[in-house]
Amino acid sequence: GQQLNQSPQSMFIQEGEDVSMNCTSSSIFNTWLWYKQDPGEGPVLLIALYKAGELTSNGRLTAQFGITRKDSFLNISASIPSDVGIYFCAGRNYGGSQGNLIFGKGTKLSVKP
Amino acid sequence: NAGVTQTPKFRVLKTGQSMTLLCAQDMNHEYMYWYRQDPGMGLRLIHYSVGEGTTAKGEVPDGYNVSRLKKQNFLLGLESAAPSQTSVYFCASSPRTGGFGYTFGSGTRLTVV
Numbered sequence: 001g002q003q004l005n006q007s008p009q010s011m012f013i014q015e016g017e018d019v020s021m022n023c024t025s026s027s028i029f030n031t032w033l034w035y036k037q038d039p040g041e042g043p044v045l046l047i048a049l050y051k052a053g054e055l056t057s058n059g060r061l062t063a064q065f066g067i068t069r070k071d072s073f074l075n076i077s078a079s080i081p082s083d084v085g086i087y088f089c090a091g092r093n094y095g096g097s098q099g100n101l102i103f104g105k106g107t108k109l110s111v112k113p
Numbered sequence: 114n115a116g117v118t119q120t121p122k123f124r125v126l127k128t129g130q131s132m133t134l135l136c137a138q139d140m141n142h143e144y145m146y147w148y149r150q151d152p153g154m155g156l157r158l159i160h161y162s163v164g165e166g167t168t169a170k171g172e173v174p175d176g177y178n179v180s181r182l183k184k185q186n187f188l189l190g191l192e193s194a195a196p197s198q199t200s201v202y203f204c205a206s207s208p209r210t211g212g213f214g215y216t217f218g219s220g221t222r223l224t225v226v
Binding site: 006009033035040041042043044045048088090101103104105106 | 148153156158217218220
């Protein structure tokens with residue numbers, strides 16, 4: 001089936017550093033979403049993108065919907081310890097049913113104080 | 114507002130036993146989903162429902178059954194549990210319109226021994 005390639009798989013950074021992660025797809029998506037999962041909890045929606053080229057911010061988080069509609073990026077500026085968790089991208093393709101929201105495998109972020 | 118509530122939070126089953134996971138949402142969402150999360154595999158869709166009385170298969174439906182008798186509830190059943198079904202299960206819901214605000218529950222950690 002369809003796959004999203006999310007990278008990196010994990011990151012170990014120092015508090016205060018900026019973080020970048022991305023997702024790529026072999027097919028076109030019309031929606032890109034970024035979720036964060038804290039340990040022991042369910043994923044929580046951070047940012048939703050609906051148009052190619054769209055750049056959206058949520059506090060220190062910025063995400064972009066790639067022009068080709070096949071990729072998306074999430075940046076976190078000035079990381080803090082509470083940024084620790086797993087970040088998932090998710091996408092929906094054109095013409096897909098509600099069951100066709102596809103998730104990446106996640107980027108596990110660790111932040112050293 | 115509770116959002117999406119999953120019960121139980123933890124469960125240990127013996128191989129061959131059956132159980133039902135309950136998901137309840139109080140947001141009047143039309144769509145509901147069951148995912149499983151395994152290390153390195155991300156979130157994989159098991160079954161979903163686009164409305165009361167309707168269900169559909171997702172990416173990994175084998176060994177599971179679901180029912181949506183009431184709009185607010187989505188049940189996931191394991192008729193004969195297997196060790197391969199050891200996982201963390203997440204329920205999510207979303208409205209039919211207005212974007213892709215999937216709301217996730219906090220998960221059920223299931224171990225089959």
